[in-house]
Amino acid sequence: MYLSLLLSLIIRYGNFSFFQNKVFSNHVIFFSFIQLLWLVFLFFLDFYEIPPIKNLLDYFARLIVFVLLCFASGSIYFYLLPSAAISPKTILFFDVVIVAMLLTGSRILVSYFVRRAGFAERVILIGSTRELDIIGPDVLTANGYQIAGVYPTNHVWNPTFSKEKVLEMEPDLVVLGNDLYSNKDLADGIFSHLPLGLNYMNFTDFYEDLYRKFPIEFVNEMWLLRRLGQRIDISEYTKRMFDLVFSALGLLITILMFPFIALAIKLSSRGPIFYKQERVGAEGKLFRLYKFRTMRIDAEANGAQWAEKHDPRITTFGRFLRYTHIDESPQCFNILKGDISFVGPRPERPEFVKLLEKEVPFYDVRYFIRPGLTGWAQVNYDYGSSIDDAKEKLQYDLYYISHRSISLDIAILVNTIRQMF
Numbered sequence: 001m002y003l004s005l006l007l008s009l010i011i012r013y014g015n016f017s018f019f020q021n022k023v024f025s026n027h028v029i030f031f032s033f034i035q036l037l038w039l040v041f042l043f044f045l046d047f048y049e050i051p052p053i054k055n056l057l058d059y060f061a062r063l064i065v066f067v068l069l070c071f072a073s074g075s076i077y078f079y080l081l082p083s084a085a086i087s088p089k090t091i092l093f094f095d096v097v098i099v100a101m102l103l104t105g106s107r108i109l110v111s112y113f114v115r116r117a118g119f120a121e122r123v124i125l126i127g128s129t130r131e132l133d134i135i136g137p138d139v140l141t142a143n144g145y146q147i148a149g150v151y152p153t154n155h156v157w158n159p160t161f162s163k164e165k166v167l168e169m170e171p172d173l174v175v176l177g178n179d180l181y182s183n184k185d186l187a188d189g190i191f192s193h194l195p196l197g198l199n200y201m202n203f204t205d206f207y208e209d210l211y212r213k214f215p216i217e218f219v220n221e222m223w224l225l226r227r228l229g230q231r232i233d234i235s236e237y238t239k240r241m242f243d244l245v246f247s248a249l250g251l252l253i254t255i256l257m258f259p260f261i262a263l264a265i266k267l268s269s270r271g272p273i274f275y276k277q278e279r280v281g282a283e284g285k286l287f288r289l290y291k292f293r294t295m296r297i298d299a300e301a302n303g304a305q306w307a308e309k310h311d312p313r314i315t316t317f318g319r320f321l322r323y324t325h326i327d328e329s330p331q332c333f334n335i336l337k338g339d340i341s342f343v344g345p346r347p348e349r350p351e352f353v354k355l356l357e358k359e360v361p362f363y364d365v366r367y368f369i370r371p372g373l374t375g376w377a378q379v380n381y382d383y384g385s386s387i388d389d390a391k392e393k394l395q396y397d398l399y400y401i402s403h404r405s406i407s408l409d410i411a412i413l414v415n416t417i418r419q420m421f
Contacts, residue, residue, distance in 0.1 A: 001031075001035045001038065001039075001099055002028070002035075003102065004095050004098040004099040004102055005027060005028065005031050005091075005095055007094075007098050008091045008094035008095040008098055009023070009024065009027060009091060011094050012090055012091050012094065026086050027086060027088065027091065030078075030081065030086055031095070033077070034073060034074055034077045034078075037073055037077075038066075038069075038070055038073070038099070041066055041069050041070065041073075042066065042103075043414075043418060044417075044418045044421040045062045045065060045066055046062065046418070047062065047066070047103070047107075053107050053108065053111045059104075059107075063100055063103070063104065066100070066103075067096055067097075067100050070096045070099070071092070071093075071096055074092045074095075074096065075092070078092065119144070120141075120144055120145055120146035121144055121145050121146065121172040121173060122145075122146050122147075122148040122169065122170060122171045122172045122173070123140070123145045123146070123147060123148060123171060123172065123173045123174070123175060124147075124148050124149040124150075124151070124166065124169060124171045124173070124174045124175065125147065125149070125150045125151070125175050126151045126153060126174065126175065126176055126177060126180070127152070127153060127175070127176065127177020127178070127179065127180075127203050128152065128153060128177050128178075128179050129152045130217075131177045131178065131179075131203050131218060132150060132152055132177075134207075134215070135207070135210070139210060139211070140210070143210060145173075148169040148170070148171045149166075149169050149171070153177060153179050153180070162193055163193060163194065163195040166193075166194060166195055166198075167195055171198060172199060173198075173199045173200075173201060173206075174194065174198055174199065174200050174201070175200075175201050175202070175203055175206045176200060176201070176202055176203065177202075177203045178202070178203055178204065178218055181202070203215075203218065204218055204219055204223065208399060211395075212376075212380065212396070212399055213380070213395035213396045213398070213399045214394075214395045214398035214399050214402070215395065216360075216361055216362055216391070216394060216395055216398065217361075219362075224362060224365065224398075227402045228365065228368060228398070228401055228402055235404075235405055235406045238406055239341065239343075239406065239409060240338075240341075242342070242409075243335050243336075243341050243342055244336065246335075246342065247332040247333075247335035247336040247342070248332075248336060250329060250332035250335075251332045251333060251336065253329070254329040254330060254332060257326070257329070261273075261292060261321070261326065264317045265292065265293060265315075265317060265318075267317075268315050268316050268317035268318070269293075269296060269297070269315040269317075269318075270297060271293055271296070271297035272293060272297075273292065273293060274290055274291070274292065274293060274330060275290070275291045275292065275293040275294070275295075276288050276289070276290055277289050277291070277349065278349065278350055279347035279348065279349060279350075279371070280347060280348055280349070280350055280353050280367065280371075281339055281340065281347055281367070281370065281371055282367055282368075282369060282370045282371065283367055284364070284367045286350060287334070287337075287339040287340075287347075288339075289331065289334055289339070289340075289347060290330040290331060290333055290334060291327050291328060291330055291331065292321055292326065292327040292329070292330060293318065293327075294314055294315060294317075294318030294319070294321050294322050294327050295307075295311070295313045295314055295315065295318060296313055296315060299313040307383065324420070325420055328373060331373050335373065338370070339370075339371075340370060340371045340372055340373060341370045341371070341372045341373070342372060342373050342374065342409070342413065343372045343373070343374060343375055343400075343409040343412050343413065344369055344370050344371045344372025344373075344375050344400070345366045345369070345371050345372060345375055345377065345397040345400070345401070346371060346372065346375055346377065346378060346393075347371035348366075348390075352390075355387070356387065356390050359387045359390075359391075360387065360390055360391045360394055362394070362398070363390070363394055365398060365401065366394065366397050366398075366401075368401055369401055369404070374412060374413065374416040375396075375397065375400060375412060376396045376397065376399060376400035376408070376412055377393040377394075377396035377397050377400070378416070379412055379415040379416055379419060380396050381393050381396060400412075
């Protein structure tokens with residue numbers, strides 16, 4: 001962005017005379033503030049994804065939105081500056097255009113270079129066919145890996161596999177499947193056929209780092225006990241203080257909005273303003289969750305059912321409340337009470353929990369910590385309306401429980417705001 005500003009000044013003045021007075025320093029100072037906002041726009045519009053450009057049409061659609069936001073925010077910003085300050089209308093135009101060009105050019109270059117073999121980390125995958133099948137080549141490439149070799153074990157070690165062959169592949173990492181830990185013959189084969197001194201990682205840890213979720217099909221109770229040990233430290237108390245302060249602030253804002261929301265709910269459909277529902281919280285205890293009502297009063301006349309992304313039971317104003325997530329604001333009361341936190345696994349209804357505990361392995365591990373208004377599963381996965389969806393979301397929840405920290409909570413909250421934007 002500073003390079004764009006420099007090039008804009010050169011185009012505007014036609015030479016480097018702006019270095020001889022305060023023109024350059026004034027522009028750097030005043031543009032720095034608005035450029036910080038532009039960086040926020042880039043984050044909200046997902047310009048920091050990996051790889052930087054996945055789909056050209058989608059990229060340029062987001063680029064147009066970014067350029068329009070930059071022009072709008074820059075025009076307002078420089079209009080509101082004191083009259084003695086700079087008023088760079090032409091320079092703002094050049095700057096935004098050049099920023100967009102350099103942004104696109106840099107991301108094209110990065111997308112090109114990260115896919116080249118010399119920049120990738122070479123990995124050898126050794127494991128069962130079932131394990132190897134769930135590791136997508138596109139995900140490996142996007143995360144900077146290049147497959148140097150794939151060797152399915154299927155409970156039998158390949159005797160032609162040798163240390164020399166492994167060294168010829170020049171791997172940076174060797175990933176070992178779970179079969180190697182339960183089969184003595186395979187373990188002996190590994191030890192005698194793989195050279196020492198290389199970086200080795202088990203399959204579950206590699207999958208977790210790659211996808212940021214737990215592979216529940218490939219873990220057992222002992223592995224979970226080791227990874228999900230209780231940690232009571234200062235971050236837990238910091239998190240509760242954060243919940244108390246911001247839930248109180250959220251409740252205050254909700255109270256101020258309440259008359260307008262209540263009137264709109266009443267005008268759009270018959271029924272109560274609030275929707276109260278039992279949910280399962282920490283340690284499996286039941287609590288009552290509060291939301292603004294977004295569905296018709298007969299929405300569950302035939303019994304409890306999962307909400308869908310484009311659910312026909314949602315009212316017209318309810319669709320707006322869900323789209324903006326304003327329907328969730330009464331849950332600040334639940335956060336203040338301690339029923340839930342801002343960040344954690346989404347609390348599920350007891351009617352569904354009984355079914356999910358039977359169908360999804362380790363589902364009850366979610367009760368280990370307090371549930372949340374938003375969470376790692378919510379920012380990484382869409383609406384869940386089936387057992388398969390619940391299984392997928394559980395893998396993200398287990399990852400969060402294992403890696404929970406203040407920094408991860410902040411990342412989840414920021415990504416939640418980005419998705420709302």
